[in-house]
Amino acid sequence: MPASNQLLQGIKAILRTRRITYRALAHKLEVSEATVKRDLSRGGFSLRRFDEICRVLQIGVGDLIQPPGLRSLVTELTEAQERSLVANPKLLVVTYLLSNDWRFQEILSAFQMTDNELVSLLIKLDELHIIEYHPPQRVRKLTARNFSWRKDGPVHAFFIRRFAPEFFAAPFAGAGEAFRFIAGSLSPASVTQFRSAMEQLAVQFERLAREDARLPHDERQATCAILAVREWQIYDFAQLRRREARAGR
Numbered sequence: 001m002p003a004s005n006q007l008l009q010g011i012k013a014i015l016r017t018r019r020i021t022y023r024a025l026a027h028k029l030e031v032s033e034a035t036v037k038r039d040l041s042r043g044g045f046s047l048r049r050f051d052e053i054c055r056v057l058q059i060g061v062g063d064l065i066q067p068p069g070l071r072s073l074v075t076e077l078t079e080a081q082e083r084s085l086v087a088n089p090k091l092l093v094v095t096y097l098l099s100n101d102w103r104f105q106e107i108l109s110a111f112q113m114t115d116n117e118l119v120s121l122l123i124k125l126d127e128l129h130i131i132e133y134h135p136p137q138r139v140r141k142l143t144a145r146n147f148s149w150r151k152d153g154p155v156h157a158f159f160i161r162r163f164a165p166e167f168f169a170a171p172f173a174g175a176g177e178a179f180r181f182i183a184g185s186l187s188p189a190s191v192t193q194f195r196s197a198m199e200q201l202a203v204q205f206e207r208l209a210r211e212d213a214r215l216p217h218d219e220r221q222a223t224c225a226i227l228a229v230r231e232w233q234i235y236d237f238a239q240l241r242r243r244e245a246r247a248g249r
Helices: 003-020 022-029 034-040 047-057 063-067 077-089 089-097 104-110 115-127 154-168 188-212 235-238 241-249
Strands: 131-134 138-141
Touching: 003 047, 003 063, 022 034, 022 047, 077 089, 077 154, 089 115, 089 138, 104 115, 115 131, 131 241
Parallel strands: none
Antiparallel strands: 131 138
16 A cells, blocks of 8 residues: 555544544634545645644554554553552543543643643653653543543542532532432342443443534533442431331341
8 A cells, every 4th residue: 555545544544533523624624624525535635734634633644554443542541540640630630631632732721730731741641651642742542432430449539539529519500400319219120220221321421522522622511420329328317217127228
């Protein structure tokens, strides 16, 4: 295969892997969708256009020679990696942003950190093998699209300890907000069915997040959801139950 065709196929492979449409790429390049379709179907576009594509996709020639689909991406960090993130909240924040397709300049414009500070954080993430950092501003994620935090891991515990109280202190009265507390007696089979429905809802949330990652950041808003179910009684209610009833539930 000619080298130019290999680079062109590499660009297409990255677009497929990241689920970026030609329209979304055209928006980033500030050209028409028809121009992008013509360029990627015929090839032969200028080196300047090639540089612009690499810039908006944050890739280099090496990424095109061996497209991301051929690499082994991680779906879960090690406990040691998560402990390193928890030890430095800014490192955790940058990891979260990068996993949601934020770019170098977008992070600088939205968060209180200097250029040098962000570079230092990216170097640390590179050392942790969470990203590949290519100075001055290019980053390649080493996490897969279905990446998730370890269950009962350091980051999970950090979220529960630091963020859950703040999260639930809100009135949930704003646009796009909702809160439902439900309780009842369920059989083991019903609990299993409900847990399955929760997993499907989580998958839907992640799918929508991947699709919306194509949009400009000013068309998105940071959104969090907590889905949880467990065998539990409110302490005050439990204390009112007779001792034999508490023992036998």
